[in-house]
Amino acid sequence: MTEKKLLLGDEAIALGAIHAGISGVYAYPGTPSTEITEFIQNSSLAKERKLHSTWCTNEKTAMEAALGMSYAGKRALVCMKHVGMNVAADAFVNSAITGVNGGLVVLAADDPSMHSSQNEQDSRFYGKFAMIPILEPSSQQEAYDMMDYAYTLSEHLRLPVLMRVVTRLAHSRAGVEVAAIREENPLNPDNERTHWVLLPGNARRQYQALVEKQNELEESSSKSPYNCLEGLDQGCKHELGVIACGIGYNYVKEVDTDGRSIPILKVSQYPLPVEEIRRMASGCGHVLVVEDGQPFVEEQVRAILSSDYEVKGRLTNTLPRTGELTPDNVGEAIGRNIKRPFGNSQVVMPRPPALCQGCGHRDVYDALNKVAAEYPDARIFGDIGCYTLGALPPFRAIDSCVDMGASITMAKGASDAGVFPAIAVIGDSTFTHSGMTGLLDAVNDRANITVIISDNLTTAMTGGQDSAGTNKFEAICLGLGVEPEHVRVVVPLPKNMEEITRIIRQEVEYKGVSVIIPRRECIQTLNRKLRQKKADKE
Amino acid sequence: MRKDIILSGVGGQGILTIATIIGEAATTAGINLKQAEVHGMSQRGGDVQSNLRLSDEKIYSDLIAQGEADMIISMEPMEALRYLPYLREEGWVITSANPYKNISDYPEEERLMRALEDIPHVVKLEIEDVAKEHNMPKCANVILLGMAAKYIEILSPQQLRESIGRVFAAKGSKVVEMNQKAFDIGLNAVKNG
Numbered sequence: 001m002t003e004k005k006l007l008l009g010d011e012a013i014a015l016g017a018i019h020a021g022i023s024g025v026y027a028y029p030g031t032p033s034t035e036i037t038e039f040i041q042n043s044s045l046a047k048e049r050k051l052h053s054t055w056c057t058n059e060k061t062a063m064e065a066a067l068g069m070s071y072a073g074k075r076a077l078v079c080m081k082h083v084g085m086n087v088a089a090d091a092f093v094n095s096a097i098t099g100v101n102g103g104l105v106v107l108a109a110d111d112p113s114m115h116s117s118q119n120e121q122d123s124r125f126y127g128k129f130a131m132i133p134i135l136e137p138s139s140q141q142e143a144y145d146m147m148d149y150a151y152t153l154s155e156h157l158r159l160p161v162l163m164r165v166v167t168r169l170a171h172s173r174a175g176v177e178v179a180a181i182r183e184e185n186p187l188n189p190d191n192e193r194t195h196w197v198l199l200p201g202n203a204r205r206q207y208q209a210l211v212e213k214q215n216e217l218e219e220s221s222s223k224s225p226y227n228c229l230e231g232l233d234q235g236c237k238h239e240l241g242v243i244a245c246g247i248g249y250n251y252v253k254e255v256d257t258d259g260r261s262i263p264i265l266k267v268s269q270y271p272l273p274v275e276e277i278r279r280m281a282s283g284c285g286h287v288l289v290v291e292d293g294q295p296f297v298e299e300q301v302r303a304i305l306s307s308d309y310e311v312k313g314r315l316t317n318t319l320p321r322t323g324e325l326t327p328d329n330v331g332e333a334i335g336r337n338i339k340r341p342f343g344n345s346q347v348v349m350p351r352p353p354a355l356c357q358g359c360g361h362r363d364v365y366d367a368l369n370k371v372a373a374e375y376p377d378a379r380i381f382g383d384i385g386c387y388t389l390g391a392l393p394p395f396r397a398i399d400s401c402v403d404m405g406a407s408i409t410m411a412k413g414a415s416d417a418g419v420f421p422a423i424a425v426i427g428d429s430t431f432t433h434s435g436m437t438g439l440l441d442a443v444n445d446r447a448n449i450t451v452i453i454s455d456n457l458t459t460a461m462t463g464g465q466d467s468a469g470t471n472k473f474e475a476i477c478l479g480l481g482v483e484p485e486h487v488r489v490v491v492p493l494p495k496n497m498e499e500i501t502r503i504i505r506q507e508v509e510y511k512g513v514s515v516i517i518p519r520r521e522c523i524q525t526l527n528r529k530l531r532q533k534k535a536d537k538e
Numbered sequence: 539m540r541k542d543i544i545l546s547g548v549g550g551q552g553i554l555t556i557a558t559i560i561g562e563a564a565t566t567a568g569i570n571l572k573q574a575e576v577h578g579m580s581q582r583g584g585d586v587q588s589n590l591r592l593s594d595e596k597i598y599s600d601l602i603a604q605g606e607a608d609m610i611i612s613m614e615p616m617e618a619l620r621y622l623p624y625l626r627e628e629g630w631v632i633t634s635a636n637p638y639k640n641i642s643d644y645p646e647e648e649r650l651m652r653a654l655e656d657i658p659h660v661v662k663l664e665i666e667d668v669a670k671e672h673n674m675p676k677c678a679n680v681i682l683l684g685m686a687a688k689y690i691e692i693l694s695p696q697q698l699r700e701s702i703g704r705v706f707a708a709k710g711s712k713v714v715e716m717n718q719k720a721f722d723i724g725l726n727a728v729k730n731g
Binding site for chain 1 (some may be wrong): 548549561562565570571572573574575576577582583584585589597598599600601602603604605606616617619620622623625626627640641642643644645649650653657709
């Protein structure tokens with residue numbers, strides 16, 4: 001028997017990619033995708049092979065570097081959370097036009113129910129938009145097995161492949177049997193400049209070729225070992241057939257159907273297997289689409305089947321329009337009676353997350369709240385990271401949090417409109433991810449904003465990954481043109497409160513761009529280092 | 539046999555360590571397992587839970603359906619009650635009786651304990667206090683696992699005890715011994731109770 005390893009979905013993807021012979025992973029941390037890159041960083045085989053695994057500054061730089069590795073003939077993996085796809089989109093969509101040389105897999109980890117996100121966008125739309133194959137594993141084992149399949153498919157079609165997972169697969173463990181380990185590809189840079197130089201003349205030819213490949217993509221889906229139609233009895237008419245995508249398949253399989261025979265079309269590879277959908281529909285009274293995320297398949301199935309054929313799913317409220325699938329809502333959609341002997345307890349109160357005790361962001365918000373109280377019109381624009389928790393009590397300090405880097409640019413726009421004081425709060429990693437360009441805009445326009453780069457020397461929210469700008473922030477700000485006397489560094493500790501509030505006041509009063517950098521290490525990473533030191537001594 | 543277990547607590551209380559120990563024991567015993575965890579934002583002092591499913595047969599869903607959990611194992615009494623809709627009628631609640639109060643509207647303890655006592659099958663113990671008494675404040679989670687051990691059934695207390703040895707092996711024999719002692723304290727507390 002092959003050895004079974006207990007792996008998170010993310011870890012299964014990582015191990016599958018290593019075993020499929022990747023030469024590098026490129027990623028920016030983001031829940032629920034972070035553990036893929038971390039696993040590769042800690043893998044002994046990856047170390048032995050010297051696979052690239054250091055963190056990138058953002059998802060776009062990651063996507064482009066991975067494409068460069070593919071251009072050079074090697075297999076590359078790029079990972080991100082769903083909203084990272086928005087950042088990488090320019091490179092991602094155009095990588096379908098250039099095509100690939102070495103296999104290229106783009107892994108997008110979606111977060112339906114927004115456990116740790118600001119929306120629940122469905123990355124499958126990006127795959128369809130770029131017109132490339134999409135894989136959606138239903139289990140940790142499939143996630144592992146699919147990596148080699150994905151690279152083979154990518155090299156066969158000479159296209160990037162999008163692999164889409166959701167939180168409940170990424171962050172759930174199961175036993176995984178591992179397969180043979182493949183060698184890396186040799187260095188073999190592509191010589192076909194007409195593929196890679198996307199001048200309009202070349203791009204038109206490449207786009208036409210991509211359109212012509214679509215039949216081959218559909219054929220691959222209908223033959224895919226990951227798509228299968230089970231339980232369809234040609235002799236009789238079933239009342240209901242289910243199209244179950246990705247992990248939706250699992251919830252369907254667990255429903256006790258009381259002896260009703262319900263055919264299931266499992267979909268884990270797109271474009272949709274159109275013929276199989278028609279075949280199942282013709283043997284069933286109606287079809288239910290079970291998919292995690294947005295009604296991506298449901299809308300397409302409505303177009304594939306005749307307009308009077310009944311298709312149920314999220315659009316018909318048979319399943320909730322928002323939020324992740326659960327065994328409960330899928331069970332109900334299929335007609336299972338849920339027995340709940342115990343109801344919700346009235347004693348239970350919500351327990352939202354909070355900034356850690358002793359965290360430097362706390363002192364930053366204490367100081368900001370003190371100064372903001374002196375300016376009734378002050379607006380504080382927040383950003384993405386632990387410090388977003390400054391929106392909650394006891395601080396209630398920020399007025400907005402939209403996307404990576406938006407604090408600086410929204411403060412600038414609001415200031416342009418007349419808001420004073422307009423203050424941005426952004427973390428160190430978010431600043432290098434997407435804040436630097438906005439700061440340059442502000443400097444060039446001499447915007448009247450105060451930017452606080454709350455520097456805890458790490459990417460804290462996702463668990464303490466390296467931050468791209470550590471030790472470089474003053475130089476970056478000066479390089480972008482912030483006046484040297486308006487780049488101020490403080491240590492966010494309660495004992496320095498008077499100095500910090502004084503500096504914030506001074507910089508708010510300065511009519512131009514100023515940057516204040518409160519700098520103190522994240523107490524989570526600090527404690528981890530101290531524990532490690534203690535363990536090393538023992 | 540199948541066992542569906544919900545582990546709950548507050549971010550940082552160590553429920554994932556409990557899951558790791560059970561998971562390791564199950565894998566060694568050749569029992570199928572799925573374990574859904576919570577990572578990311580909620581780990582910062584918010585409520586956390588993990589769905590742990592063990593079975594001799596193939597497991598599909600990573601999540602436990604409402605009314606299907608055989609056990610709720612909780613590091614915190616209010617957090618045990620949060621998942622009550624998931625508990626089956628004959629299910630057990632094994633919980634710490636020490637509240638973790640990091641919110642201003644935490645319920646009155648008397649009401650909380652009454653709500654717990656209303657559950658037909660409940661085992662509770664002030665595990666934080668017990669851990670401190672035995673000079674092992676960081677092992678409260680393993681004491682809780684010990685308390686739950688005889689109700690897990692699909693794995694024996696001995697299998698779990700051995701798993702602790704393997705999970706903590708890298709941290710040295712002292713850490714292993716302390717955690718196995720913590721496990722025994724929990725196990726015996728229930729036996730004597």
